[in-house]
Amino acid sequence: MDLTDRLAREAGISKEELADLADYPRSDRFTDLEKDVLAYADAMTQTPAQVPDDLFGRLAERLSPNQMVELTAAIALENFSARFNRAFGVEPEEE
Numbered sequence: 219m220d221l222t223d224r225l226a227r228e229a230g231i232s233k234e235e236l237a238d239l240a241d242y243p244r245s246d247r248f249t250d251l252e253k254d255v256l257a258y259a260d261a262m263t264q265t266p267a268q269v270p271d272d273l274f275g276r277l278a279e280r281l282s283p284n285q286m287v288e289l290t291a292a293i294a295l296e297n298f299s300a301r302f303n304r305a306f307g308v309e310p311e312e313e
Contacts, residue, residue: 263297
């Protein structure tokens with residue numbers, strides 16, 4: 219289990235939710251807002267990044283401007299970290 223999984227569990231995310239991440243659009247374990255946040259992360263981390271206007275609009279209706287900035291920054295930072303680690307061959311920590 220890598221650090222991200224451990225942190226997710228500590229934040230209250232269940233093993234079942236972690237297992238369902240790969241198929242989150244069809245999972246009943248996530249709310250509509252959570253599914254939109256995950257879709258936003260997927261869109262932001264594509265190459266090139268392409269966030270559909272309707273997705274951004276749905277999030278902007280439910281999140282404050284500060285929350286949108288924080289969410290976008292967190293996704294961008296995680297994407298940067300993942301790409302940096304991959305370039306240097308950094309592997310996830312094992313427990």
